[in-house]
Amino acid sequence: xxxxxxxxxxxxxIQALAALKRPCEVVLYTDSAYVCNxxxxxxxxxxxxxxxxxxxxxxxxxxDLWRKLLELLAIHNAKWVKVKGHSDNERNNKCxxxxxTAIKQGVADDS
Numbered sequence: 001x002x003x004x005x006x007x008x009x010x011x012x013x014i015q016a017l018a019a020l021k022r023p024c025e026v027v028l029y030t031d032s033a034y035v036c037n038x039x040x041x042x043x044x045x046x047x048x049x050x051x052x053x054x055x056x057x058x059x060x061x062x063x064d065l066w067r068k069l070l071e072l073l074a075i076h077n078a079k080w081v082k083v084k085g086h087s088d089n090e091r092n093n094k095c096x097x098x099x100x101t102a103i104k105q106g107v108a109d110d111s
Contacts, residue, residue, distance in 0.1 A: 004062075006032075006034050006061065006062060007062055007065060009030065009032035009034055009035050010035060010062055010065040010066065010069060011065065012030065012032075012035075013028050013030065013035065013069060013072075013078075014065060014068055014069050014072060016028065017069070017072035017073070017075070017076055017078070018072060020075075020076060023075050023076055023077075024076050024077070025076070025077045025078075025079075026076055026077070026078050026079070027078070027079045027080075027081055028078050028079070028080050028081065029081045029083050030080065030081070030082060030083065031082070031083050031084065032082075033082065035080075036080045036081075036082040037082075038066070039078075039080045040080050040082070044066065044070070047060045047066070
């Protein structure tokens, strides 16, 4: 199955939060402006208020994953931190390596 970068950017926090066994306070680091800004700039609330429509009156893409992420965020208290991608952030570099490896192995899908 093929996917998109944005869907994979959403799968990171979904998988991380889904792995938690009890409600937690978490800090989610991401190099994805798409994901981080949805929360820090209030896009997600506006999309919900507008019946999952963008400001251009088009359907929000990846609604299935946004909804799943919101379900998980209802359980956990999360703070979002944007990190610069492809920089000297050791953990971000490790995530990039894991993602590239998964792509090569054919396991990077969102099913």
